[in-house]
Amino acid sequence: MSDGTRKKLSGAQNKKRRLERESENGKLKGSITKFLGVKCSNPNSLSSNAEPSPTLPEQLHIDDQQPSTSTKQEDILETNTNKGNVTEAVIAVDVDFSDPATWPNPLGHRLTEIIVSKGAIQITENFPLEETGRKFLTTQYMRTLANSEKVNRDWLVYSKKVNVVFCIFCKIFSLQSHKLMFGYSNLRHLSANLSRHENSMEHLKCVQKWYELKSHLIKKCTIDQVKQKHFEMEKERWRAIIKRMICIVQYLAGQNLAFRGDSQKLYHPNNGNFLKLIEMLAKFDSVILEHLNNIRTSKQLNQNMPHYLENTFQNEFISLLSKNVQREILNCLKIAIYYPIILDGTPDASHVEQLTFGIRFVHCSSQEVEIREQFLGFFQVTNTTGEGLFTFLTKQILPKFDTDLQDIMRGQGYDNGANMSGKRVGLQTQIRMLMPEQCLCLIQPTH
Known part of the structure; x- marks a missing residue:
């Protein structure tokens, strides 16, 4: 017999909760960049060799897609940041100090x-x-x-x-x-x-x-010296947490490993590589362990705090790192001056045409000279004709990377598709008409 108690939220309640969470996450967007811009006077103080003492919870909820009325200690974390107190350090990083x-x-x-x-x-x-x-x-x-x-x-x-x-x-x-x-x-x-x-x-x-x-x-002799000291400690603690998360993102991205799994709960099977590495790190690192315990405490007190474990913040970490990688590649490209472009397109699982854009250049260092091929990004295109790809290349891709087509591009690399390497209306023909004496067409039969 039913006792009249609803054990699962309705679809409308789930939708309302999701919208509130997305709204709060939007307010925190970009705060990581500003937070990392604050210099830390003593980064070595962030690490600790102390043995972790508190016991780990069995499960920490990172998403509330499957809400429950259970009040057990295992269900102690939701990613909702729509209520509760946010630490002063996090409030401070949401301000644009330059404006x-x-x-x-x-x-x-x-x-x-x-x-x-x-x-x-x-x-x-x-x-x-x-x-x-x-x-x-x-x-x-x-x-x-x-x-x-x-x-x-x-x-x-x-x-x-x-x-x-x-x-x-x-x-x-x-x-x-x-x-x-x-x-x-x-x-x-x-x-x-x-x-x-x-x-x-x-x-x-x-x-x-x-x-x-x-x-x-x-x-350090202001009236509220005690508050100032506490704030500095809180700031360094958040920097230490974010630093460890960025290291995890770098490892997963460098090894081409997936971030997320079927579940969004800590200490739960199949919750993805990112959360599994957080769990493993908490066994040996007191900073991450303290962070997870603080989340558990705030949940028990009904005072949710931001934790940067959600997939939206994982994507933000990835985006910040990718911009830095692109910046380094473009710096090398500016030193090399001349380069050919490499383009290839294919539809993805959702039948959207994805254009792969890469460059090839000679990199000279003090030790050696090497030829590098660097990938710069995927781009969605709607017009796959030679003229459409030429317009997309010259109006959107190259300006994004601050490169000049007529002055420094010296080659083209495509497959044997007619829209790419066609002699009459292909992309290579469009570029050669613009710069007939400068740009050599190099066809790469990759299919």
Whole structure:
């Protein structure tokens, strides 16, 4: 007989829970990049040789696709981050410190200390052109003194989001309202206003407060020294956790191993290589073991915390590492200067045409000279004709990697497909018509 208790959530409830989780994960997207950008003063302090003492749970839920009304100790973790307290360190990394237009108001004491310790982040390129034909110039970051000496205006920051300039010293510490505190956009009178502002008494007071706080932070003698020390320890703990997860991602990607399995629960059969390596590492590493125990405790207290074990964060780790690999390949390519391209296309299981793009170049090092073939990515194409592939190559692929077709490409490598190597309408013909004397067509019969 049924006791009237529902043991499984309905489809609508599962959908609502999934949407809430995806919304919260979206808020955390990109936080890893900003978090890793914070330099750690003592990375060696992250590791510990202490023997792990707490007992490991039998199962930790990494996904709630199969919810249960069980309250057993084994079911202690869900990836929902839609409620509960998030640590101060994680809140801090969600702020774009380079753009004052995105800072919360009020900032709060913790974020103020982080911004002051980091200092002003001044961008130096890609300033948009206004309708009047004016744009912000990097020379306005500099101030010319009476003796012709030039010094940097370390208080001046340009916001790319709203195309205005801020005085971040006054934005944080000023008690009076003025244009540079909330953003100034009149580029015609910018130079005069900057000179007038930097000589004002209110700005000079804010400069004094900025450097006093910065000096106290360096000497670690602020009023809330205990909180500051706790925050530094929390920051180093999260860096240690993320560092270990990145090492796991590097290992799996380097060995061409799958990340996920049939289950999204820790200490559960067939939960994938990533979670299995987390389980193994927890047996020997106190940092990961403490992280899993903190998740268990937060779940028991109904205060869920972010843990970066979910598949969305695995994908973000992979994306960050792939961008670094691409950057290294392109740096080698710029040194080599000349290169041929290698293209091949095939439909995947979902019948979407996937175009493989690679390059071939000569890499010269102090020890040896070698010919390298490097893969740069898969691209989905809809038009597989020679003309369509030519347009896709010149308008989307090459600009993405900041390479110039006419100046440095010296070869082509394809299979025997008519749309690739055809003499009349093939891709190689389209390129040879654009640069007949420069580009040699090399046909590779791979099929």
